[in-house]
Amino acid sequence: MAISKSYSKSKPVCKVTFEVPAEILNGAKSVSLLGDxxxxxxTALKKQKDGTFKASVELEKGKEFAxxxxxxxxxxxxxxxADKYVASGVSQDENSVVVL
Numbered sequence: 001m002a003i004s005k006s007y008s009k010s011k012p013v014c015k016v017t018f019e020v021p022a023e024i025l026n027g028a029k030s031v032s033l034l035g036d037x038x039x040x041x042x043t044a045l046k047k048q049k050d051g052t053f054k055a056s057v058e059l060e061k062g063k064e065f066a067x068x069x070x071x072x073x074x075x076x077x078x079x080x081x082a083d084k085y086v087a088s089g090v091s092q093d094e095n096s097v098v099v100l
Contacts, residue, residue, distance in 0.1 A: 003081045003098055013058045014100045018079070020069060022051025028071045033057070035067030035095075042070060059100055066095040 002019040020031050031053040032042035038057075045053035059065055066086055069077040078085065082096035 001079045001081045003079060003083075005098075005100065007061065007100075012061045014061050015056055015058050016098055016100070017054065017056040018045065018067075018069075020045065020053045020077070020079075022053075025051070025053070025071060028053075030072055032070045032073070033067060034070060036065045037067070045069075059098070061100050064097050064099045066097050068095055 001021065001024070002017075004017045004019075006015040006017075008014065018033055025031065031045045033045055033055055034040045034042055037059055043055060043057070045055040047053055064083075066088075067079070069079065071077055076093065078094065079096040083099040084097045085094040086097055088095050
């Protein structure tokens with residue numbers, strides 16, 4: 001998994017790209033990104049030619065955002081490249097966090 005950050009020089013935002021590699025997905029058909037930044041509503045990641053799923057989101061600098069991936073509308077996954085993890089507050093699971 002990978003998270004890349006590209007900070008804007010002219011705006012208080014950061015373009016964050018979330019990437020989930022094919023080799024850990026076991027043939028998954030879909031991957032969605034859910035988090036604080038989209039009110040935990042699924043945003044589909046686009047499948048790349050190599051089977052990797054990828055999406056970019058512009059987020060406000062100076063904040064932290066909790067998120068998780070939902071694979072095939074069935075399996076929740078955290079990102080091993082997250083900056084940290086926090087309790088979800090909904091279950092015993094933790095959420096990934098990106099710090100900007």
